[in-house]
Amino acid sequence: MALVTGAGSGIGRAIAHRLGAGGARVICTDIDLDGAQSIAGEIEEAGGSALAFRMDISCETSVRDTVAGALAETGHLNAVAANAGIMVEGDLLSLSLDDWNRAMAVNATGAFLTARATLPYLIESGGGSLVFTASTVALSGMKGVAAYSASxxxxxxxxxxxxxDYASRGIRVNAVAPGAVRTPLSESQFRARADTDAEVEALLTAVIQRYPISRWGMPEDIAALVAFLLGRDSGWITGQIIPVDGGLLETR
Ligand SMILES: NC(=O)c1ccc[n+]([C@@H]2O[C@H](COP(=O)([O-])OP(=O)(O)OC[C@H]3O[C@@H](n4cnc5c(N)ncnc54)[C@H](O)[C@@H]3O)[C@@H](O)[C@H]2O)c1
Structure with a gap:
């Protein structure tokens, strides 16, 4: 049994698909219930098994009650993809305190709340694996995303x-650190900076020219590593932050 946050869109959607195709029963959660329901429906149509729940990772009661409700139905949990997150743009002087708090509430506190609510079930199930979606900006600076990077x-x-803290209880925890992945999150970043579709495309093209493997990352590129880290083949890997970035960090 696997739980995915932010399963309704982008990377989370690809993770949920991949886990469903691999035979896991997938608890699809998202602040956007329609998104969670649509991916759960797709997994079922493809012959898998999935449930959908609305869950706001920045809200303690939402996370606690949703995880408890889902696990009351399924009873067992051995994999968690704590993936949901938001982009907040701005360098230090252009950020408001609200911007900072928003990035921290969803990306940092949301990761904490998801882990804290699911860990007891992983332990109770005899052990398991938790994978966060971090970012290359957790490992290296990038202009204009101070709060996002800190979160x-x-x-x-x-x-x-x-x-x-929990290796001795059978828990492994890792993070994937994606570079630029083409999803609604990354596209909205560029739409905010451009007036026309052509300008958006020009910005998107400029980004990938900095990457040794000069194409945008796809959600499936990230989902493949998440699935590996959640599975048994990665049984001796824990505490790692692993870039999936077309070679960006090691070459710039
Ligand atoms: N796209 C990229 O280039 C990129 C790069 C590095 C890291 N990431 C990280 O990958 C993760 C997924 O991003 P994506 O690009 O797929 O974005 P996305 O916007 O396509 O998907 C994010 C999903 O999270 C959900 N969400 C947002 N706030 C939520 C909340 N409070 N509670 C629950 N769900 C919430 C959204 O509804 C959405 O379905 C994020 O953590 C993001 O920071 C993305």
Missing amino acids: KGAVAALTRQIAA
Whole structure:
């Protein structure tokens, strides 16, 4: 049994698809219930098994009650993809306190709340694997995303901490650190900076020219590593923050 946050769109959707195709029963959660229901429906249509729930990862009661409700139905949990997140743009001087708090509430506190609510079930199920979606900006600076970067840095630190604290209880914790992946999140970033579709496409093309493997990452590129880290073949890997970035970090 696997639980995915942010399953309604982009990377989370690809993770849910991949886990469903691999035979897991998938608890699809998202703040957008329609999105969660549509991916759960697709998994079922493809012959898999899935449930859908609305869950806001930044809200303690939403996370606690949804996880408890889902697990009351399914009884068992051995894999968690804590993936949901939001982009908040701005360098230090252009960020408001609200911007900072929003990035932290969803990306950092959301990761904490998801892990804290699911960990007891993983332990009770005899052990399991938790994978966060961090970002390359957790490992290296990038212009114009100070709050987002700090929130993903918190996710990276949390990954190492939970890995250290719970390995002895059969829990592995890792994070994937994607580079630029073509999803509604990344596209909205560029739409905000351009007036026309052609300008958006020009910006999107400029981004990938910095990447040694010069194409945009696809959600499936990230989902493949998440599925590996959630599965038994990665049984001796824990506490790692692993870039999936077309070679960007090691070559720039
Ligand atoms: N797309 C990229 O280039 C990129 C790069 C690095 C890291 N990431 C990270 O990958 C993860 C997924 O991003 P994506 O690109 O697929 O974005 P996306 O916007 O396509 O999907 C994010 C999903 O999370 C959900 N969500 C947002 N706030 C939520 C909340 N409070 N509670 C529950 N669900 C919530 C949204 O409804 C959406 O379905 C995020 O953590 C993001 O920071 C993305």
